[in-house]
Amino acid sequence: MTVDAPERELQELFPTEVEYRDLLDRRTRRARLFQAGCMLALTIAVVALATLLYTIINDSFGLVAVVNEREPADIVAELGYDPATVALIDVPYDRLVGLLEATVGTGVGRRLEREQRFYPDRLVFEPQPSWDEVCSSEEPVPGCTATPRDQANIYALVQERVVQPDIVATYDLVPSLLDAEGFEAQVAAGFEAGRFEDYTPEQIRIEWRAWFNPTFLMTPSSATPETAGIRTAILGSAWLVAITILFAVPVGVGAAIYLVEYAKPSRLNDFIQTNIYNLAGVPSIIYGMLGLAILVRVLEPFTSGSVFGGTGASDNGRTVLSAGLTLGLLTLPVVIISAQEALKAVPNSLRQAAMGLGATRWQMVRSQILPVALPGILTGTILAVARAIGETAPLILVGAASFITVDPTGPFSKFTALPIQIFQWTSFPQEEFQRIAAAASLALLILLLVLNAGAVILRNRYARKA
Amino acid sequence: MTDTRSHFHQELEDLEKTLLGVADRAEQMVKLAVEAFTDGEVPKANDVIARDDEIDQIYLDVHNRWLHLMARQQPMGSDLRMMSVLLHMNTTLERMGDQCVNISKMALATEGLPRVDVISDELREMSDLVRAMIRTGIQAVIRRDADEARLLPAMDEPVDRLNRDMYREVVRSGPDLQRLEWATKAMMVSRALERVGDQVVDIGEQLAFLLTGEMAEFDEEGVIGAGDEPAT
């Protein structure tokens, strides 16, 4: 009796059949509500991202109304080639240089040549016979050290100086596809409103333009949006990424290995650990200020390269090296943290087994722990670097040039980067600049996508191996 | 004290109880068998023989249960020694029953023959002594009392002596052939009783093994012959 009675009392506290079914309905409804709520959250996120993507793509392609000073086809024909088969960009280098020589004034030509040589050995616009004379003067010009121009470069120049396209109106992608006539009407209205005073309706051609196209990627920056490209920016970003990785990965992974495998628990180590977490959250502009103060100013002899035998290319510390190291410092805490996580994820049984065989700690780490942790470390590194590519604020502070057309040649070069370029172009009011800014954003997005995809692939590949 | 093997220990206890019950029966069978012989009561003899059949059954049953317990339980320590003791006791008690049957058979074989009072008295005395030994043994096992077990050799001594003297009494029972025949059979009864006495001492030695972990024989004073001193 004493055993059963409590049992029965407790049983009575449970719902009856009917009560239970009612309750079950309510519970199910609530469960579905929460599920719908979560799905709604996901939908909002997806819609926001899709809108972003849509906007960028919409801006990067579309119809334009353009006036060329000289049509490329005419130029090609004048140079003696068949415009139907040969494009302007395919015309041999020498012919294009000759064309340029015939078109631009000597002053402009000289300036262009001093900025970047047309030929390695001979001069086109200078009276002096050779570069040595020009370069031996007290202040050698950038052209002495910069690599000579190439096909893409000369094509860009010809576009800029000879073809001189002037885009007077642009149109978004979706309307271009769906409502081309609307654009024509828009242009006509523009004429009536008197916006295109310099031109007659006959001069204006409406053509399809992909602001984001392969040439765009290979063309250096320029003052005119029609001819500008992001080559310099891409190369600058590439240099930055390389320096960031070369600095942050060995230092970060090494620090993580020390913290996980060697350090004994102590107040000092806890302190260091906490501060690494804190540093990961510090705003990037602070790192920019750090970079400016120390790398650009204090360490100027090193970062400008003058201590290694100054090239004179850039005589201050605002070089790709400074910026790369700044970004490296920025990503360092993140690399340390993700490497730590990857190392901690290695099961302790492996450590025990390795030490039990009489291995030294380093032997254990190198042969057993690192190979297993490597995919995790790589993934974390790639994600950290992907973040660094998009950083703008620190680069501004450390001196990314906003307008530079010369490709970076080494760690001591002046530079620009994709985010900087985008930032600069968006600050100009003209429609065309907005278009190329969007195209550059698309390029940046694709780059990030590729990096992230690479991280995922790497992770999957190594996860399958283990 | 929690017993994590209470099921097993319970089964061990049950086995022990069964065997102690057999010992109890054996004690009665000794009484009945000897009475059957000295008083010439045939029904008692038959009764003893029937009871031995039951004991044989129990012997088989205990043996089976023992075997299964051994297979399933992997006993250790004192449990293991107890298993050894129980196996030994099972066999010994079954033999005790057989000795009582022998006595009964003598009783049946001497039906109608004249008794020799002196011998009858001595046989009754032996019977009492042996029965006392059995009860002492049972108590010693129940109480796990090695001291009580050590009394057994001393208690067996008079049984042995009476058995040795029985020969003289048989010779003295005179020229009458019928009395002689009875007396000769009495000799065999005496031998049987002497054997039962030895078997009880055996059980005492088993108990000492259980308690000390040393297997050895008692000497006359009940001291363990070989090995270390038993615990107090």
Added chain:
Amino acid sequence: MTPETTSDTVEENRPPTTMEDPMEQPQAITQTGTERSGSVDPLDQPSVMRTEAMDVFYGEFRAVKEVSMGFAGNEITALIGPSGCGKSTVLRSLNRMNDLIPTARVEGRVLFHDREIYDSDVDPVEVRRRIGMVFQKANPFPKSIYENVAWGARINGFKGKRADLDDLVERALTQAALWDEVKDKLSESGYSLSGGQQQRLCIARALAPSPEVLLMDEPCSALDPIATLRIEELMLKLKERYTIIIVTHNMQQAGRVSDRTAFFTVDVNERGQRTGKLVEFDETDRLFTSPAEKETEDYITGRFG
């Protein structure tokens, strides 16, 4: 109770019990216990390893106290006891694996061939080379079977060429009774083996650097009965070459394989702190049939609280 009473009341069908006092049950023999010599360190031969009054601390907490015992060469010594009694702690102290735990501290002496292994001029790396270890859950490296076995030899400076290494791997796998099963798939991952095979691989791995002593921490507890028996067979063969010390919570296993057994238990002091201690250390036969200590007897018969 007197004999007369019994004979007067004899009946045909008396219940088969002589319990005059029904409450008087057969008393547990442990009330008296058996006291024999042979509790601690009965080694009658020189020991390969021994401990003298060894205490192991984790910070302030004393995990196991005053362990003094010896391990004879080419024998299997089993450490048994309830959980928390410190047997794994003792085992890990024998090859300085406890050094990997920052708060662990060993006091007393631990001697290997009469050399104190916790001396400041002794490198734990060398200790572990000569005293190998197999763990509770098989933990092969995520490498090929060949590499698993070869790695231990390599890092310890094995000088032979590839052919010598092949021989070493074959020898270790043969000693671990695994060679026939894996000789055609040495380049496959260690994880492609079954649980029992993985554990044998770990044994081969531990044998490759040619240790003298093999410590095994509940090596079969994660395996099925057949795999367990195979490893037990293996142990019995291995002891011809090595000295084996095994921690097991399976008494029957200790009974099956070991020559000597040490029984540990937990001591709870007034403040509720639990410290392990060595209760009895004897030849396995004696410990399991007639243990000297009541605590041992209680444990092996399942009567403890």
